[in-house]
Amino acid sequence: xxxxxxxxxxxxxxxxxxxxxxxxxxxxxxxxxxxxxxxxxxxxxxxxxxxxxxxxxxxxxxxxxxxxxxxxxxxxxxxxxxxxxxxxxxxxxxxxxxxxxxxxxxxxxxxxxxxxxxxxxxxxxxxxxxxxxxxxxxxxxxxxxxxxxxxxxxxxxxxxxxxxxxxxxxxxxxxxxxxxxxxxxxxxxxxxxxxxxxxxxx
Numbered sequence: 001x002x003x004x005x006x007x008x009x010x011x012x013x014x015x016x017x018x019x020x021x022x023x024x025x026x027x028x029x030x031x032x033x034x035x036x037x038x039x040x041x042x043x044x045x046x047x048x049x050x051x052x053x054x055x056x057x058x059x060x061x062x063x064x065x066x067x068x069x070x071x072x073x074x075x076x077x078x079x080x081x082x083x084x085x086x087x088x089x090x091x092x093x094x095x096x097x098x099x100x101x102x103x104x105x106x107x108x109x110x111x112x113x114x115x116x117x118x119x120x121x122x123x124x125x126x127x128x129x130x131x132x133x134x135x136x137x138x139x140x141x142x143x144x145x146x147x148x149x150x151x152x153x154x155x156x157x158x159x160x161x162x163x164x165x166x167x168x169x170x171x172x173x174x175x176x177x178x179x180x181x182x183x184x185x186x187x188x189x190x191x192x193x194x195x196x197x198x199x200x201x202x
Contacts, residue, residue, distance in 0.1 A: 001156050006168050010175040019179030026178050027081070034074035041067040042131065049130030060130040061103030068095040083173030090166030097144035097161070104133035106145035107159055114149040115157040 015021065029035070045063055048056040056063070068091065075088040098105050112121040124134045135145055146159045 002150075002158055002160070002164075003168075003171065005156055006171055007175065010172045011179070013172075014176055014179030017176070017180050019176070021179065023179050024175065027174065029078055029081075031074050031077040034070050034077070038067040038070040038074070041070070045130050049128075052128075056130060064103050064131060065095075065099060068098065081174060082177040083170040085170075086173060087167050087170030090163040090168075090170060093144050093163030093166065094161060097141045097163070100140045101133070101145075104129075105131060105161070106135040106139045106142065107132050108135050108142075108145065108147040111147055111149040111159045115151050115159050117157060117159065 011021065011024075041063055045056060045060055045067075049060060071091050072088065072095070075084055075091060078084050079088075094105065107124060109121055109124075112118070112124070121134075123129055124132060127133065132146070135142055135147075139145065144162055146161045146164075148160050148162075148165070150156070150158045150160060
């Protein structure tokens, strides 16, 4: 849900900058099925993990890692899009902190309270949540963990990481480039330049 707000805010800012909503059609994402697959895996882990499905509990580490590999693969296919490198860096940061902490994204307890997520804090205290865990003294790379609270009146209170912020900015940059600059894919720009050289009267 958080990304929906980021997209909406990005579009509103683009319109305020005299950008065109129709220009978003220039965003030609490749291998969208990989992005969908990664999202489905992570959503499935959360849902089935809450139902205590044994297979998910036993293999959540590998499934979560696999979902991030799929995401990074999707990024590679779209590497020429504006903003995608920032998104890739954000995914990589999250991937690193999850891998070194046993397949869980560490979350700062005090940040959960600041964001008003008391119920989620109680769930993490049980230690059975498949994708997240509380930060402890043994947590590695704490600075990459979910430590930044997005508190009310933010419409979707949450606790996010540095990697998340990089991905937010990457999405914002992607949309701004599409709506305002109308220059999105360097490959397409190069092709257009070649076409003009071949057809100078066009």
